[in-house]
Amino acid sequence: MQTEPIISMRNLVMEFPGKRVLDGISLDVYRGQIIGYIGPNGAGKSTTLKILLGLIQDYKGTVEIFGDDLKKENQEVKRRIGYVPENAEIYDTLTPMEYLTFVGELYGLQRTVVEQKAQELLTVLGLEDVVHTRISSFSKGMRQKVLIISSLLHDPDILFLDEPLSGLDANSVMVVKDILAMLAASGKTIFYSSHIMDVVEKISNRIVLLYNGKIAADGTFDELKGQGELGSLEMIFNQLTGFDAHEQTAKRFVELVTGGERIE
Numbered sequence: 001m002q003t004e005p006i007i008s009m010r011n012l013v014m015e016f017p018g019k020r021v022l023d024g025i026s027l028d029v030y031r032g033q034i035i036g037y038i039g040p041n042g043a044g045k046s047t048t049l050k051i052l053l054g055l056i057q058d059y060k061g062t063v064e065i066f067g068d069d070l071k072k073e074n075q076e077v078k079r080r081i082g083y084v085p086e087n088a089e090i091y092d093t094l095t096p097m098e099y100l101t102f103v104g105e106l107y108g109l110q111r112t113v114v115e116q117k118a119q120e121l122l123t124v125l126g127l128e129d130v131v132h133t134r135i136s137s138f139s140k141g142m143r144q145k146v147l148i149i150s151s152l153l154h155d156p157d158i159l160f161l162d163e164p165l166s167g168l169d170a171n172s173v174m175v176v177k178d179i180l181a182m183l184a185a186s187g188k189t190i191f192y193s194s195h196i197m198d199v200v201e202k203i204s205n206r207i208v209l210l211y212n213g214k215i216a217a218d219g220t221f222d223e224l225k226g227q228g229e230l231g232s233l234e235m236i237f238n239q240l241t242g243f244d245a246h247e248q249t250a251k252r253f254v255e256l257v258t259g260g261e262r263i264e
């Protein structure tokens, strides 16, 4: 039985000077769903996430989270959401412990509670030796793990993820995929934006494709596959976005790079 939507967008329109990025998005998201939110570069995925997070406010249409209109100031909503941004501002001069206690305290958690939780979560993700090392020396994947932990410290009900697996090695990807599946099974709602189609295909129980500012497809992977001619989400993506010129594009690129002969 479907209850009330956790996230509800109605006729969401977002315009930047000279450009309409979101052109009437309507979407209801329910508890426990993992929404794979996909679309070509520049389609408006990050813009949608920023609107849902309250970082962009001059949109048209209605957005409700937990039934509350986002245009009305409501700090309680922010306490119940977590966010892993695509390009994170992470405080390089801090150590993971300093960064995580800072974030935890912003969410109103007690310092001793956050310290213990941070220590345990860092240890589980294999960062126990660098808990007190400056983040500036970290690899991309190590930073990403700190960000994932920071988004979950306060045990949010909704998690917004923008390319969350970026830089993670294959083992860590498996761990994070399992974490997301278990969080969703425990009733959390996950809004997952990524270009890694085979991962989106595996972890999402609902896929939403954004194209030309509108929702071009919405359903489970099997529903999107339709009659079964297209085997992968990558192929469905290419078909729905009308892109079949990858080989010609690559050929032209290499010809220009090498300045040489035409490639046949």
Ligand SMILES: Nc1ncnc2c1ncn2[C@@H]1O[C@H](COP(=O)(O)OP(=O)(O)OP(=O)(O)O)[C@@H](O)[C@H]1O
Pocket (backbone or CB within 6 Å): 016, 017, 021, 039, 040, 041, 042, 043, 044, 045, 046, 047, 048
């Ligand atoms: N602050 C801004 N001012 C003007 N234009 C913007 C602004 N932010 C985003 N845009 C434009 O809005 C469009 C959508 O950007 P957005 O970052 O939402 O795309 P995306 O789907 O997340 O893309 P990608 O897959 O490349 O991350 C782009 O054309 C971008 O240039």
